[in-house]
Amino acid sequence: MEQELFLPVLSHFENGNFWTASGGRMRYQVLPDTEAEPPQLTVEVWEGPWCRRDSRVEEQTRFPMSEEGLQALRAFLLDWQEKIAARPERSLEECLRLRDARRAELAAQAEQP
Secondary structure, eight states, X not given: OOOOOXXXXXXXXXXXXXXXXXXXXXXXXXXXXXXXXXXXEEEEEEESSSOGGGSOOOEEEEEESSHHHHHHHHHHHHHHHHHHHHSOOOOHHHHHHHHHHHHHHHHHXXXXX
């Protein structure tokens, strides 16, 4: 089954814009680093349904900010989309438990000096 995944054109990132989206249960964020030499795209992937703050990022990696890098990024995301889609779906109770555990973890980190 061919999966669809929308990514902006390269100039979107070259102008310093980030991108956050989803593909099925996969969520992802792409952050450009135009100051790096050479410029880079950093992508973070997690399983939904929650936003990044309420989820555990499963992988973070970097790609060159180029047409080739954008194509490699697309392949990376499609692979992750397939991996996450192959997992059993979580119940609402499980999703809420994971979200609440993540929030408690972040609160505990914020309290540390």
